Amino acid sequence: MCGIHLARWGGALMNISDDKMSRAWMGAAPTAPPNPSLYLDTVRATAFAQSYKARSFESLSVEPGALLLDVGCGTGDDVLSLARAVGPGGKVIGLDKNPAIIAEASRRAANAGLPVEFQVGDACRMEFPDNSFDGCRSDRAVQHMDNPERAVAEMVRVLRPEKLLVITEPDWETLVIDPGQRFITRRVANFLCDQCVREGWIGRRLWAMYQRSGLIEISVNAEAFILTDLVSADRIWGLRRHALRAQQAGVISTAEMDAWWRELEAAHACGQFFSATVGFMARGRKPASCPSETWRRDHSAA
Ligand SMILES: C[S@@+](CC[C@H](N)C(=O)[O-])C[C@H]1O[C@@H](n2cnc3c(N)ncnc32)[C@H](O)[C@@H]1O
Numbered sequence: 191m192c193g194i195h196l197a198r199w200g201g202a203l204m205n206i207s208d209d210k211m212s213r214a215w216m217g218a219a220p221t222a223p224p225n226p227s228l229y230l231d232t233v234r235a236t237a238f239a240q241s242y243k244a245r246s247f248e249s250l251s252v253e254p255g256a257l258l259l260d261v262g263c264g265t266g267d268d269v270l271s272l273a274r275a276v277g278p279g280g281k282v283i284g285l286d287k288n289p290a291i292i293a294e295a296s297r298r299a300a301n302a303g304l305p306v307e308f309q310v311g312d313a314c315r316m317e318f319p320d321n322s323f324d325g326c327r328s329d330r331a332v333q334h335m336d337n338p339e340r341a342v343a344e345m346v347r348v349l350r351p352e353k354l355l356v357i358t359e360p361d362w363e364t365l366v367i368d369p370g371q372r373f374i375t376r377r378v379a380n381f382l383c384d385q386c387v388r389e390g391w392i393g394r395r396l397w398a399m400y401q402r403s404g405l406i407e408i409s410v411n412a413e414a415f416i417l418t419d420l421v422s423a424d425r426i427w428g429l430r431r432h433a434l435r436a437q438q439a440g441v442i443s444t445a446e447m448d449a450w451w452r453e454l455e456a457a458h459a460c461g462q463f464f465s466a467t468v469g470f471m472a473r474g475r476k477p478a479s480c481p482s483e484t485w486r487r488d489h490s491a492a
Contacts, residue, residue: 211235215425221434224425227294230264232425233330238415242358242469246327247272249356249473255279256324261313261345262286262331266295266306272327273304281305283323286331287312313341318348325349327356333392339399346403349476355405357472360415361393364468365427369457374442374450381436382428396472405474416466420458423465429454 214228223229233239247268252258254277260269263284273282284306286292295308311317313328314337326345332338345355362383367375383390393412400408417423424430430451437447457463 221431221438223431224428226288226291227265229425230267232422234267236415236422236426238413238469242413242471243268243271243329246329246356246358246471247275249471250325250327250354252276252325257322258282259318259323259326259345259348260284261316261326261328261341262334263295263308264291264331266292266298266308268327268329269295269306269308270299270302270304273302273306276305278305281307284308285311285313285316313344316344316348320347321350322348323350324353325356326353327358329358330360332357333359333362333387333389335388338389338392338395339402342399342403346405346476351476351478353476355400355472355474355476357396358469359392359396359472360467360469362387362390362467364393364466366464366466367423367429367454368464369453369462370450371446371453374446377441378429378433378436378450381439381441382432385439386428386432386435393468393470396470400472400474403474404477406477408472408474410470410472412468412470414466414468416464418461418464420454420463423463427465427467429465 211228211232214225218224234243250258252272252275256276257280258272258276260272260282263269263286266284269282269284273280276282282305284292284295286295286308287310289310292308292310299306299308313331313335326349328345332341335341342357349355363379365379365382367379389395397408397410417426420429433442433447433450436442437444442450454463
């Protein structure tokens with residue numbers, strides 16, 4: 191393979207691995223987590239991510255002049271996209287608990303001339319007053335939070351009445367990989383879902399969390415993210431990294447790890463590797479009338 195790897199989704203192909211990105215991925219220790227900005231840029235460069243992110247923006251029904259919140263905003267590229275939609279009379283705030291990623295988001299926004307602000311903060315304990323925002327979103331962040339239920343309740347609390355909350359998350363138990371011996375693949379996939387992500391079942395749980403949070407007009411959509419090259423799947427889903435961790439934890443043996451990875455590489459070499467996971471997008475509206483004290487008592491988990 192040359193330095194070009196393709197992510198395939200719904201017939202759309204996109205180069206997710208230009209030379210600069212490939213160079214940046216080189217040299218990382220096999221079991222170490224990737225650089226967060228590089229990881230997020232790699233995902234964002236796929237046709238699938240660009241498509242679902244565009245749909246998540248549309249789902250917020252953004253109006254010019256709106257004040258929006260992106261919770262777990264990472265490098266802030268989605269904040270910039272939304273800021274173009276709200277225009278100069280509006281504003282988009284990006285919140286993330288990682289000070290380093292907020293510094294990177296601020297750096298990326300510095301010369302954009304857009305109405306944005308970045309803050310370090312915890313989604314589970316946000317300092318914004320009740321009923322502050324005309325829309326709130328979170329993209330692949332709730333799965334990493336200590337208390338997803340509390341985070342959703344917080345997002346609803348800071349939304350203005352009648353405004354929308356849109357959350358997009360994968361469900362890691364939907365990860366499918368071919369080829370590979372079933373028992374090894376299942377052990378690796380279950381290890382990834384149960385041990386490597388804080389809430390690997392977040393995708394399927396959004397529906398009930400939205401119901402409990404008191405939102406109305408709730409809908410959940412799902413879409414498969416398909417990757418047919420091993421290099422992209424490895425970068426985006428951390429296949430080898432998580433399998434090596436599973437091996438270190440004694441979930442699979444060294445021989446099983448080696449055989450499994452060789453089989454995936456062989457399939458990749460002849461264009462037969464396949465993998466996919468399902469991403470969910472949940473949308474709900476805050477009811478028109480809801481006294482804030484009642485809301486806090488009834489819907490904010492301790
Ligand atoms: C996978 S990244 C997604 C970033 C961005 N939403 C995107 O789509 O590119 C998850 C982000 O959630 C942030 N995060 C995790 N837990 C958080 C919390 N409790 N409060 C705020 N941000 C959090 C992480 O620091 C990380 O930047």
